[in-house]
Each structure stands twice: as structure tokens, then as C-alpha cells.
Amino acid sequence: MTRGPAGPATRLLHAGTPPLRDGSGPVNVPVVRTSTVRFGSVAAHEDLHRQRSAGERVATYGRHGLDTHRALEDAVTDLEGGHRAFLAPSGLGAISLVLLALLSPGDHALVADSVYAPVRRVDQTLLQRLGIELEYFSPAHEDLAALIRPKTRLVYLESPSSLLFEVLDLPALAAIARDRGVPLAMDNTWSGGWFHKPLSLGANISIQASTKYIAGHSDVMQGIVVVDSPALAAKLATAHEALGLSISADDAYLALRGLRTLPVRLAQHQRHATEVARWLQQQATVARVYYPALPEDAGHALWRRDFSGASGLVSFAFKDSDDRAARAFVDALRHFAIGASWGGYESLALLAPPERLRDHGYWRTQAPAGPVVRLHVGLEDPQDLIADLAQGLEHAARAVDWKNAA
Secondary structure (H helix, E strand, O other), rough: OOOOOOOOHHHHHOOOOOOOOOOOOOOOOOOOOOOOOOOOHHHHHHHHHHHHOOOOOOOOOHHOHHHHHHHHHHHHHHHHHHOOEEEEEOOHHHHHHHHHOOOOOOOOOEEOOOOOOOOHHHHHHOOOOOOEEEEEEEOOOHHHHHHOOOOEEEEEEEEOOOOOOOOHHHHHHHHHHHOOOOOOEOOOOHHHOOOOHHHHHOOOEEEEEEOOOOOOOOOOOEEEEEOHHHHHHHHHHHHHHHHOOOOOOOHHHHHOOOOHHHHHHHHHHHHHHHHHHHHOOOOEEEEEEEEOOOOOOOOOOHHHHHOOOOOOEEEEEEEOOOOHHHHHHHHHOOOEEEEEEEOOOOOEEEEEEHHHHOOOOHOOOOOOOOEEEEEEOOOOOHHHHHHHHHHHHHHHHHHHHHHHHO
């Protein structure tokens, strides 16, 4: 069946849908599990190997993925507006794939200072040992053009950033990288690929932890990389094959199923998070709320220009620099579980003391004096979540009183 022209939400619902065979077929692509691919003849086996060696997306072994994997790759490629997608066992695995595919010994890469913290562990434990240099910079405060060297082979960004949600001027940064012939990669996990389209704004690579908003139910570990060109696809394909990266067909199916409801889930996350963020702004013990959709946020103008919405992530800083109040607050929460991830239907809270902010590179930019709490605002009734936050702040206030009394 041939479908007519359609908008993004309609395409997302139908991308990767299996074709009808003999006049009928399932709505969802089946879960195709295998470790071995069978061939009808030696010639067929050799032909598929030749096709794969030439860069075609065919499977000669179960690790390469079959129908379920292809459907997810196709759907996310369409979502991001790219050329080809690659699946990885985690978001960090997807990031590592990009770094190892594009960087060689002696190469230099520029990395946004506030990038997802585990990138620094990949750097310290693996890339430095291979003779690859990652230089961290603040895109909002330093001149990217002046930092690019003859051996710079990648610019790696994340926007908004993981803890304080700084929004970068991606089109301007991408133009500089493009003029110097340096590919630019963007971690796009915050938007789920729905509210932000880095490839349309000049990025060459978009990376997501599909663990989070794409899968959407906190039951999948997965990453995905989407590239904008055949040349980058060839480099990623070589590294992907060499590293033996693979995900289960079941996880591919779960991510594909989550993808179908991404627009409606993110719209609800945004409504709830905006309500919570506005409430937090009114609290006397809160120094600052970090949420780009708020007009008062430093990145609001860029967010309005380059994004079509905001996700469920909200951070706020306490006025008191002692972290005992923040600890008491997080421990007292009942609807917000303590957890480091996000993107599922449930609400989560994570305490980020000053030393963790320094680990994320914020010591070079505009780190708050007090501890920060990152909230993932889920799909629960926002009034229940606000009531939970209110009683948590009461516990925090008592902790400050106890400190002063002591």
C-alpha cells in the first residue's frame, strides 16, 4: 500500500511498518531473533557478503540484525532526517562508536565542556591511551574557530546539556565546523529527536540514548547514531562491524513500540514539567530554575528559535550552599524516585552536589553556588508531583534549621 504525503507525526507512526504479503500483515514488525542467517546457495552467501562489503545494509550474520532492527533504524533515520542509523547497546556505546569511528592516534577533538559526564571516562580510560586528544571548551564563552587545529577531526556537542540544560547556538557552531571541514556530532537525547533536529541545523551526526525518550518505559538499554551522508555512514559501518556492536531483537522491538507514542508522551512531559518549573520559581528556598522553556532561562531565545518543545527535565539550585538541605529534600520525595536516568513515564530526582557539577565541566562556566537537583517530571498528575515537592522542601527547611541550631 502506497501512502500519500504526511506530516512528521504520521510518518513516525508508520515508519518501518512491515509490508503486506498476500494481502495481509501485522501492524507491528515481528520480533525476528536469530544468531545465524541461512543461505540458499554458496553463490547467494558470497553475493550478500559482497554487498555488505560494498556498504549495503544486508545481514550475513545475526549480529547484523534483521527485520526488527531494520525497522527501528528506518524509523529513527526518518525521525532525525538523516541518511542511515546505527544501533548500539547503550547511549554511551553509541557515543563511543562515533569517537572510535572518526578519531585516530594523533587526532584532536573539541568537546563541549558540559557534555554527558561519562564521555570524560571514555577519554581518560580509552582515548588517551590510544593517543587521541579531547579538548573541552565552553561553546558559549570561547571561540570555536580559534580552537580548531589542523588535526581536529571532530566537534562534539550536547544541547541542552545534561544537568543545567544550557542551549547552544548550533547553526553558528555548525557553520564554523563546516567551513573548516570538521564533522560535528550532537547528543540529541534531551529532545528525543522530536523537539530538535540537529541535522537540519548543520550537524552531521545525531546521537541518542534511545534508552530514554525513544523507548520511554525504563526497560531498555540502547543507543542510536544517525548520520547525514554516505561518507560518514561508511566510516560508522566499518567501526560498528569491527566493534561487534549488536542489540537484541526484543530491545529493538520495544524501542520501536515506544517510538510510536513519542509525540504524545513528550507533549505531556512538557506540560507537566512547565507547571512544575513555574511552581519551583515561586519557592523562597530555590535560587534558580533551569528549564529552557521558561522565558527567564538564559537559553530561552535559542530554544524558541531551534526547538519545537521542551522535555520533562528540570533542574533547580538551592539558595543554601550546604547540601544537607538538598539531601533531605531528595530523601523525602515519594512520587519522585531517586535515579540517574530519565525518559520513562515515571518521575525521578537526582542530587548533583558541586563536585559533580565540576565533573561535568561547569566549574568553567556558570555553576551555581548551591547543590542542584535534577528532576525528570513524568506522566503522573502534576498536582501530585507539586505536593510531593512541597513536602520535600519542608524537610529541606527543617534540615537547614537543624544546621543553624547546631
